[in-house]
Structure formats: structure tokens, C-alpha cells
Amino acid sequence: MAKLEYAPAPESRAIVSIREEYGLFINGDFQPARSGATFDTIDPATETHLARVAQAQAEDVDAAVRAARRAYDRVWSKMAPAERGKYLFRIARLIAERAREFAVLESIDNGKPIKESRDVDIPLASAHFFYYAGWSDKLHYAGFGSDPQPLGVAAQIIPWNFPMLMLAWKIAPALACGNTVVLKPAETTPLTALLFAEVCQQAGLPPGVVNIVTGAGATGAALTQHPEVAKVAFTGSTGVGRSIAAAIAGTGKRLTLELGGKAANIVFDDAPIDEAVEGIVNGIFFNQGQVCCAGSRLLVQESIRDEVISALQRRLATLRVGDPLDKNTDVGAINSAQQLARITELCASGDADGAGRWTVPFTAPKKGFWFAPTIFTNASQADRIAREEIFGPVLTTLTFRTPQEAIDKANNTPYGLSAGIWSEKGSRILWAANRLRAGVVWANTFNRFDPASPFGGYKESGYGREGGRHGLEAYLAR
Amino acid sequence: MVAKAAAMGWRPTLPAKSRVSVMKTYKLYIDGKFPRSESGRTYQVLDSTGQFLANAAKASRKDARDAVVAARRGQAGWAAATAYNRAQVLYRVAEMIEGRRAQLEQDCRRAEGLTAAAATKLVDATIDRWVWYAGWADKYQQVVGGANPVAGPYFNLSTPEPTGVVAAFAPEDSSLLGLVNALAPIITTGNTAIVVSSYRRPLPAITLAEVIATSDVPAGVVNLLTGDATEIGPWLAEHADVNALDLDGLDHDYATDLQVRAAGTLKRCYVRDTKDDDFAEPTLDRLTSFIETKTVWHPIGT
Numbered sequence: 001m002a003k004l005e006y007a008p009a010p011e012s013r014a015i016v017s018i019r020e021e022y023g024l025f026i027n028g029d030f031q032p033a034r035s036g037a038t039f040d041t042i043d044p045a046t047e048t049h050l051a052r053v054a055q056a057q058a059e060d061v062d063a064a065v066r067a068a069r070r071a072y073d074r075v076w077s078k079m080a081p082a083e084r085g086k087y088l089f090r091i092a093r094l095i096a097e098r099a100r101e102f103a104v105l106e107s108i109d110n111g112k113p114i115k116e117s118r119d120v121d122i123p124l125a126s127a128h129f130f131y132y133a134g135w136s137d138k139l140h141y142a143g144f145g146s147d148p149q150p151l152g153v154a155a156q157i158i159p160w161n162f163p164m165l166m167l168a169w170k171i172a173p174a175l176a177c178g179n180t181v182v183l184k185p186a187e188t189t190p191l192t193a194l195l196f197a198e199v200c201q202q203a204g205l206p207p208g209v210v211n212i213v214t215g216a217g218a219t220g221a222a223l224t225q226h227p228e229v230a231k232v233a234f235t236g237s238t239g240v241g242r243s244i245a246a247a248i249a250g251t252g253k254r255l256t257l258e259l260g261g262k263a264a265n266i267v268f269d270d271a272p273i274d275e276a277v278e279g280i281v282n283g284i285f286f287n288q289g290q291v292c293c294a295g296s297r298l299l300v301q302e303s304i305r306d307e308v309i310s311a312l313q314r315r316l317a318t319l320r321v322g323d324p325l326d327k328n329t330d331v332g333a334i335n336s337a338q339q340l341a342r343i344t345e346l347c348a349s350g351d352a353d354g355a356g357r358w359t360v361p362f363t364a365p366k367k368g369f370w371f372a373p374t375i376f377t378n379a380s381q382a383d384r385i386a387r388e389e390i391f392g393p394v395l396t397t398l399t400f401r402t403p404q405e406a407i408d409k410a411n412n413t414p415y416g417l418s419a420g421i422w423s424e425k426g427s428r429i430l431w432a433a434n435r436l437r438a439g440v441v442w443a444n445t446f447n448r449f450d451p452a453s454p455f456g457g458y459k460e461s462g463y464g465r466e467g468g469r470h471g472l473e474a475y476l477a478r
Numbered sequence: 479m480v481a482k483a484a485a486m487g488w489r490p491t492l493p494a495k496s497r498v499s500v501m502k503t504y505k506l507y508i509d510g511k512f513p514r515s516e517s518g519r520t521y522q523v524l525d526s527t528g529q530f531l532a533n534a535a536k537a538s539r540k541d542a543r544d545a546v547v548a549a550r551r552g553q554a555g556w557a558a559a560t561a562y563n564r565a566q567v568l569y570r571v572a573e574m575i576e577g578r579r580a581q582l583e584q585d586c587r588r589a590e591g592l593t594a595a596a597a598t599k600l601v602d603a604t605i606d607r608w609v610w611y612a613g614w615a616d617k618y619q620q621v622v623g624g625a626n627p628v629a630g631p632y633f634n635l636s637t638p639e640p641t642g643v644v645a646a647f648a649p650e651d652s653s654l655l656g657l658v659n660a661l662a663p664i665i666t667t668g669n670t671a672i673v674v675s676s677y678r679r680p681l682p683a684i685t686l687a688e689v690i691a692t693s694d695v696p697a698g699v700v701n702l703l704t705g706d707a708t709e710i711g712p713w714l715a716e717h718a719d720v721n722a723l724d725l726d727g728l729d730h731d732y733a734t735d736l737q738v739r740a741a742g743t744l745k746r747c748y749v750r751d752t753k754d755d756d757f758a759e760p761t762l763d764r765l766t767s768f769i770e771t772k773t774v775w776h777p778i779g780t
């Protein structure tokens with residue numbers, strides 16, 4: 001069947017104006033790092049330079065934390081909760097007003113298709129602020145005691161895969177509960193966080209309630225270990241999560257972690273094949289597979305394996321890999337050279353293990369970081385590609401015969417973030433959902449997110465939940 | 479003469495006050511049984527005045543690992559029991575304590591140097607605490623779980639599940655009520671427990687284990703190790719098949735050490751900066767600390 005050729009449909013970049021240089025956002029204003037240190041951020045689809053961004057050192061982190069503490073003591077903790085909530089409502093509405101600007105900037109800085117940043121990331125970010133705004137003055141109904149208190153200053157470190165959405169997941173509940181924050185965006189994706197700082201100014205948010213410090217690992221470490229920080233929230237790699245957990249032991253700091261995953265997407269023999277294929281594709285190729293809860297292991301019942309793989313390959317061939325700013329693009333650029341190298345290395349191990357690689361035909365542009373959707377059609381449980389998180393558009397296929405085997409294989413991992421179930425039989429879905437050791441179970445769907453729905457992992461995928469009533473717990477005193 | 483005496487079934491008569499009592503052997507409680515430590519070690523337990531009370535088993539690393547195996551084996555079945563069933567088992571523990579309260583009061587008097595009135599108050603509170611948690615077993619799900627109003631045609635439900643196997647360290651001083659305050663919420667939510675008792679005051683814990691063994695609590699759901707928490711703690715903290723630690727009974731520095739060890743396996747750790755009075759009604763914190771929230775989505779449509 002001939003592939004339909006679409007004309008280019010570029011989203012205009014004109015709506016965004018990227019500055020040459022960005023400072024740190026501390027106490028309501030932008031200022032350079034005291035040392036003058038900066039780092040660069042690039043567009044991963046073209047490798048072009050976007051901006052110079054201040055690199056926060058320990059002294060800058062200290063200034064930000066002290067600003068957050070002052071704002072907490074003098075303003076935010078004294079403010080009536082309903083008034084706090086109204087600032088959050090303002091922020092939600094401002095994000096919605098400037099949604100297109102945020103979406104374009106996100107795609108430029110991150111590499112994700114504009115379809116996703118426009119239709120998923122930014123609307124959800126706005127919705128998170130709107131949802132948590134309403135909790136601000138209702139905390140005594142939330143099940144955490146009759147007068148739950150905030151913790152103080154929250155240190156929040158977010159990853160590069162959903163920059164603006166992860167910012168919303170962190171800042172909204174923290175502020176709603178009465179805390180102030182210092183947030184460090186990922187070093188490859190600082191720009192939407194810095195645009196959000198402008199929104200805070202436009203909303204009239206009291207200075208110091210939100211502070212943004214840009215930088216890399218050293219900035220993050222200085223932030224999590226600062227003595228005036230009462231709470232640490234981290235989303236990122238499992239390895240860094242472990243070291244943060246060790247570092248804060250005995251300090252009295254509260255900690256929540258949202259780490260990696262290797263989710264099983266289980267397709268039973270009675271699953272509707274076309275729907276399941278859409279779910280598999282969404283599960284692993286949404287956001288280029290750079291998702292902690294990606295359905296990166298396909299666990300397909302043996303009797304329908306060949307049919308599913310064929311349908312999957314047909315569907316993959318229709319995916320458009322290319323310019324993130326083109327509205328027809330399904331799969332964008334990989335976020336960084338480092339991430340691309342990791343994906344490449346793990347796929348090489350899959351080849352070495354004889355796991356049967358199949359990739360969509362694709363000619364990568366000379367510039368940019370690209371990896372075409374790939375499936376390994378015949379992996380084994382022991383292969384690295386079945387055990388380790390690849391964090392790219394790579395699906396590992398395993399089979400099972402009995403439902404119990406599916407559960408055993410799905411749970412046979414130190415991770416436990418999410419899982420998918422495809423079946424038409426209700427009792428089997430509920431049976432499987434009960435047995436899967438995962439914090440989010442999608443049945444006959446995948447990658448659904450909502451501010452009202454708690455998200456988080458079992459086991460080494462982390463602890464704590466973000467979203468919903470449960471998301472308040474991390475930001476309230478016991 | 480001797481042969482004639484034996485044939486008549488001669489029994490010696492002794493003065494009434496000299497009856498020799500049968501001394502109890504205090505052992506570990508693992509997998510529903512009472513083994514000695516595999517190391518063969520014991521240590522001397524003294525009462526509050528320094529008098530010898532008993533030789534208690536001194537649990538080893540291997541005992542701890544055996545306890546983890548037992549706890550894991552018992553966990554799936556305990557979690558799969560209905561909440562009502564778990565509630566009834568917890569209530570049965572309260573029934574059994576009430577029946578054996580005299581022994582527990584005596585254990586606590588000797589261990590903690592309590593007056594009779596204080597021991598009665600202590601055992602009262604212990605029984606009432608089990609009843610409180612029995613009442614929670616089939617209710618906390620409705621308090622902490624629920625349907626989430628997502629912005630789309632989806633069924634979306636969050637429910638609590640047990641985290642799995644929990645290792646708990648009982649406080650040194652509060653040898654019964656402090657231990658129960660840690661243990662009861664762990665198993666109420668479908669987890670199984672390995673409890674390391676107070677080192678100096680282990681005997682009330684052992685009596686409690688005997689109560690638990692006769693209360694229809696399935697094997698492996700509760701395991702009790704008497705011995706030195708500083709010796710076996712690190713093995714439990716680093717064990718990859720232990721999901722969570724209750725460190726609240728330990729002193730701050732040692733709790734911190736175990737938390738650092740636990741970071742490698744990302745165990746959930748429960749510890750408070752300020753402790754409440756043992757007798758005060760607990761918050762839901764201890765119940766919810768060993769729970770994982772699972773959220774399930776399903777599309778709604780024809």
C-alpha cells in the first residue's frame with residue numbers, strides 16, 4: 001500500500017521569542033549566577049544553539065532557598081488558603097492563554113512533536129494547576145488530619161522528558177499545600193521553566209514563592225542537600241534516586257521519588273487487535289518512548305503473536321519521524337546525544353542477544369538526534385533489552401501462554417511503575433489488574449494522565465504519588 | 479523393699495511450697511513455629527531489678543533471612559484474604575490476649591518494673607489497640623482509595639495495596655504496647671512482618687507471639703526475632719526481598735544508618751522525629767506508610 005505523502009505543515013516559531021541569555025529566577029526576578037557561569041541549550045532536532053542559561057552554583061542555590069524560606073515565613077504561610085488558591089488559578093489560566101507559545105517552545109527545546117506538546121503536555125500542565133488550586137482551602141477535608149500544615153521549602157528536580165508537565169506536577173501541589181519551592185529543570189530543557197517564571201510574574205505571585213535554578217547534577221545535589229530544605233521531590237533516573245535517598249537519611253527531610261520503569265503491555269488472545277496495536281504504539285512511541293511509564297515490553301499471548309507483530313509492523317511503517325514542529329510528525333527527535341548513545345548501545349546488545357531487531361525504514365537528517373521506531377520481535381527475559389530501561393522508541397517483545405505466566409513475567413522486574421492489559425474479558429482484566437505490581441494499570445488503553453489521577457510506582461520505580469488527593473500527602477506535615 | 483514400693487506405685491510426698499515449676503524456653507517465632515536460633519545462641523534477659531529472668535534466643539543473620547522467606551511466602555495468601563477475614567483474625571488476637579492477660583501483665587511488670595495497676599492499664603491499651611486495628615481492616619480502603627474524576631470517558635479507581643514484607647524494630651522500652659503499635663497496622667493492610675523485639679525486654683513479645691500463633695494468624699504473617707537489632711538490622715535493611723522498614727523504635731543515629739543501607743533497594747522507611755504517647759489514638763500514618771496506591775483506568779463506551 002502506498003504511503004500517503006503529506007505536505008509540510010510547520011507550526012510557526014514566530015510566537016516564541018527566545019532570549020540570548022537567561023538568568024536564574026530568584027525572589028521574583030531574573031539574575032545571573034554570581035559566578036557568571038552559564039551553559040548552552042540546543043534544539044535536538046537541528047543541533048542549533050538556542051540560548052545561554054545561567055548555571056547555578058552552591059551560592060546561588062543558597063540564595064534561592066533563602067528566598068523561598070523568607071517568602072514562606074513572611075507571606076505564603078500567613079496567607080489565607082483561599083487566596084493562595086487564587087494565585088494558582090491565575091497561573092493555570094495564564095498557561096492556557098499562552099499555551100501555543102509554551103507548546104512551540106517545548107518542542108523546540110525538547111524535540112517532541114508539536115502534536116504532543118500542544119495537545120497533551122501543555123493542556124495537562126494548565127489542568128494540574130487548576131486542579132490543585134481548588135485544594136488549597138480544602139486541605140482539612142483531604143484525610144490528613146483536621147489542620148494539616150505545609151512543610152516549608154520544597155526542593156524539586158525534574159527530568160527532560162516532559163519539562164513543563166513535570167514542573168506542573170511538582171509546583172502545583174506544593175504551592176496548594178502552602179509550601180514554597182525551588183525547582184531545577186533538566187539541563188537540556190530549561191526554557192519552558194524559565195517562561196513559566198514569566199507567568200509567575202504576570203500572575204503577581206509573591207516573590208520567592210517559586211524560584212527556578214538552572215544547572216546540572218551539581219546544582220541538583222546542592223539543592224537537595226541544603227539544610228533549609230524540608231522536602232525533596234525528584235523525578236529522574238533510579239540511580240540518582242537511590243543516592244538522594246541515602247543522602248537525606250536522618251536529616252528529617254521528606255522525600256518522594258518517581259524513577260524508571262520497564263512496563264509490560266500484556267495482550268491476551270481475545271484482545272481486539274487493532275485497538276491493541278494502537279495501544280502498543282502509543283505505549284512505546286509516544287514521546288519517542290522517553291517516558292518512565294512507557295509500555296516498553298510487549299507481552300503477547302503466543303497464539304496471536306505473529307498476527308500482532310505483523311499488524312504492528314504495518315502500523316509502524318505509517319509513523320512519521322521528522323521535524324518536531326511539523327504538525328504531521330508522530331515521532332520527533334531524541335532529546336540529546338547522550339540519550340541517543342544509550343539507546344544505540346542497548347539496541348546493539350539486543351542484536352548480540354539475537355533478539356530480532358526490526359526498524360522502520362528511515363533516513364536520518366545529517367543534523368539532530370534521531371532514532372526510528374524499532375521492535376525486537378523475539379527477546380528473552382534475560383536479555384538486557386528486556387530488563388533495562390532503554391528510554392527510547394524501542395519495543396521488546398516477549399510471549400506467554402497462560403495468564404499466570406503473563407503476570408509472573410510482567411512482575412519479574414525491580415521496577416513497578418505501570419502496566420497495560422488488553423483483553424475483552426472483564427473478569428480477566430480485573431484479575432490481572434489485581435496481580436500486577438504496578439502503581440498505574442491501563443486496561444484497554446495506555447498513557448492516560450489526569451491531574452485527579454494518582455501516579456507513581458511500586459518497588460524501585462520510586463515511592464509517593466503525584467496527582468489526585470494522594471498527591472497532597474507529600475507536601476503536608478505528618 | 480524397693481521393688482515392693484515400686485510395685486505399689488509409691489510417690490514421694492513433698493512439702494506444699496516446694497513445687498518445682500516448669501521453666502519456659504523462650505524461642506523465636508518464624509513461619510508459625512517456634513524454633514531456637516539456628517546459631518544456637520542465647521542471651522540472658524534480666525528483669526527490671528537486674529535479676530535473671532530467662533535465656534532468650536539470639537537471632538542470627540540466617541534466622542532473619544529465614545524469617546524473610548517465611549514472610550514472603552505468607553504474604554500473597556494474607557493479602558488475598560478478604561478484609562473481613564483479616565479483621566476477624568485481628569480481633570481474635572485481641573480475644574486471645576484478653577484470655578491470657580494475666581501472663582502478659584506479669585511479663586510487663588517484670589520487664590518494665592510496672593506496678594500492678596500500670597500493667598493492667600498497659601494490657602488494656604494493648605487489647606484495645608488490636609480491636610481498633612481490627613476495625614480498620616475493612617474500612618481504610620474507603621478512606622484512602624476512591625474513584626478519580628478524570629477529564630475523559632474512563633473508569634478510574636485508586637485502591638490501596640500492601641507493599642509486601644515489612645521489617646519492624648520494636649522500641650527498646652515499650653516492650654509490648656510499643657511493639658503492637660508498630661505491628662498491628664503493618665498486618666492490618668495485608669503486609670507480613672518480621673519484628674525485631676526489644677533487646678533488653680523481649681519476653682512480652684514472645685508471649686505475644688504465642689498469642690498470635692493461636693489466633694488463626696497464618697504462618698509467616700508475623701515473625702518475631704529476639705536478639706540484637708544492631709546485629710541483624712543491616713541484613714534486613716539491605717535485603718532485596720524486604721519492601722519496607724519501620725525504624726521508629728530505633729534511636730535516631732541507628733535508624734539513619736539503616737535508612738542509608740535501605741536506599742540501595744529503595745525501601746519505604748517509616749520513622750518519626752517526634753513520637754506520640756503510646757497510649758494515644760494513632761493517626762492513620764502507620765496504616766498508610768506500608769500501602770502502595772494502584773490506579774486503574776478503563777475506557778467507558780459501547
